Amino acid sequence: MLSCAIAVAVATLVMIHDASGQAPTERVRVPTSHANVHMGPSSGQQVLVLVPRGTVLTVLARKGEWLQVQLLPELRKTGMVMRWYKNETSGWMHDSTVVPVDPKS
Numbered sequence: 011m012l013s014c015a016i017a018v019a020v021a022t023l024v025m026i027h028d029a030s031g032q033a034p035t036e037r038v039r040v041p042t043s044h045a046n047v048h049m050g051p052s053s054g055q056q057v058l059v060l061v062p063r064g065t066v067l068t069v070l071a072r073k074g075e076w077l078q079v080q081l082l083p084e085l086r087k088t089g090m091v092m093r094w095y096k097n098e099t100s101g102w103m104h105d106s107t108v109v110p111v112d113p114k115s
Contacts, residue, residue: 039066046061056092076105078101079100
């Protein structure tokens with residue numbers, strides 16, 4: 011029974027990796043005029059930046075309905091910076107504010 015569970019886990023991990031052996035990078039795009047990036051995974055957390063429509067962000071982690079995304083320096087120029095004093099490299103967005111980007115694009 012245990013060996014069967016291990017085999018299923020290994021098969022799942024193999025399917026997650028692409029042909030290069032690297033885990034596919036999940037990316038999301040902002041489809042609305044702006045989307046909030048918060049300091050933590052909650053709407054009660056302070057907003058770091060408002061990301062403009064069309065911006066593509068790399069997902070670093072997930073926590074429930076929240077996505078931790080990588081913040082790039084370009085966002086200081088294209089987004090509306092609300093509070094980015096600590097040089098954060100990531101922030102949190104609710105998954106309802108973004109759409110998946112096709113990995114082939």
